Amino acid sequence: WTPPPVYGSSGPGGWKVLLIHAHPLKGSYSAALAQTVSTSLSAAGHSVEVLDLYRCDRGKPLQPALTEEERARYFTGTPPSQYPDPSPDIAPIVEKLRSADALVFVYPTWWMSVPAILKGLFDRALLPGVTFRLPTTGEKTSPLNGLVPGLQNVKKVATVTTYGSPWYFVALASDCGRALIGRALLPLFSNDCTILWKGLYSLDSVSERDRSRFLEEVEQTFSMWLPPPRKAS
Numbered sequence: 001w002t003p004p005p006v007y008g009s010s011g012p013g014g015w016k017v018l019l020i021h022a023h024p025l026k027g028s029y030s031a032a033l034a035q036t037v038s039t040s041l042s043a044a045g046h047s048v049e050v051l052d053l054y055r056c057d058r059g060k061p062l063q064p065a066l067t068e069e070e071r072a073r074y075f076t077g078t079p080p081s082q083y084p085d086p087s088p089d090i091a092p093i094v095e096k097l098r099s100a101d102a103l104v105f106v107y108p109t110w111w112m113s114v115p116a117i118l119k120g121l122f123d124r125a126l127l128p129g130v131t132f133r134l135p136t137t138g139e140k141t142s143p144l145n146g147l148v149p150g151l152q153n154v155k156k157v158a159t160v161t162t163y164g165s166p167w168y169f170v171a172l173a174s175d176c177g178r179a180l181i182g183r184a185l186l187p188l189f190s191n192d193c194t195i196l197w198k199g200l201y202s203l204d205s206v207s208e209r210d211r212s213r214f215l216e217e218v219e220q221t222f223s224m225w226l227p228p229p230r231k232a233s
Contacts (some may be wrong), residue, residue, distance in 0.1 A: 014046035014229035015156075018100035022053045022107040022118040024061075029203070029211060033160050034106040036215050040222035041104075045229040051096065053117045057089055064120020074127065083129020090124050097125065102156040102226065105181060109163045109199075113176040122185070131188045142187035154189040157181065158196040158225065160218055162203040170201065196225060 019038055023030035038048045054061045070087060078085040086094045097103075107115055128134075131150040135141045142149050159181055163170050182195050198221060200206070200214045 014044070015041075015101040015226045016099060017041055017046055017048045017102045017104060017226075018096050019048055019050045019104045019106065020053065020118070020121070021050060022105075022115045024054050028108075030106060030108050030162060032215060033162075033218060036218050037104055037106060037158075037160060037222050040219045041226070044223050044226065046226055049096065049100075051093065053121060056093070062117055062121060063089065064117045064124070066120070066123045070124060077129075081129065083133065084127055086125060086127060086130065093121070093125050094127075094130055097131070097151060098153065100154060102158070103154055104157075104222075105159045105161075107159075107161055107177075108203075109161050109170075109175075109177050112165075112170065112173045114180060119180075122180075126185070126188065142191065144183075144187040147187060149188050149190065151188050152190045155193055156196070156226065157186070157189065157193060158198070158222070160198045161200075163199060163201045164204050165202065167199075167201040170199075196221070 019034060019041075021030070021034040023034075025031065034050065038050055041048045056062055067087075070084070073084040077083050085091070105114075105118070107118055113119070125131075129150070132147040133150060135146070135148050139148060141147055159178070161177065165173075178197060182197070186193060186195065198218055200211070203211075
């Protein structure tokens with residue numbers, strides 16, 4: 001067994017982490033998980049930016065549906081480029097993705113997959129020319145899908161999610177959200193990118209103590225997830 005590579009920090013300010021949260025209720029358990037992740041990473045010396053998909057468009061939810069114009073531009077590009085430009089409401093999110101060292105997704109698993117608003121973000125933001133592109137002759141590609149990764153700045157990815165069902169039912173149903181992030185999205189990032197997955201199962205039937213214990217586990221995990229910042233010389 002070879003342990004995953006340990007990357008150095010991005011400087012005295014630590015790693016730049018983009019935390020993407022998807023839950024409509026401000027007082028939800030999911031919101032508490034997102035706050036715990038953010039607080040733990042910040043306390044460890046890292047820079048955390050929270051992208052709340054339900055409040056990221058001037059306080060309103062992200063529009064998740066891919067538009068007709070976006071789909072047409074996906075194939076034709078935005079002249080003179082062969083690749084499409086992101087729509088105005090998506091462009092700032094694309095820049096956040098391009099500047100992050102690590103990504104954290106926090107969301108509830110609904111119907112064995114990610115919430116529609118998070119899937120909409122993937123549909124609208126993970127564009128050719130942004131997160132991947134077709135290779136030229138002799139160019140190094142991802143061994144997983146044959147494409148050239150566009151977000152090679154991302155070296156670590158983590159997900160914190162909750163499930164209403166017990167673990168064995170989730171496993172039987174294939175956990176589509178985990179497959180989406182852990183398989184489909186992974187080739188978009190650095191070839192050495194590692195993924196951490198934290199899940200709480202049977203959320204609707206577990207005790208308050210179980211919920212509190214999971215919060216504590218998340219806090220401990222993310223306090224040590226990234227290498228500590230270098231001391232300023």
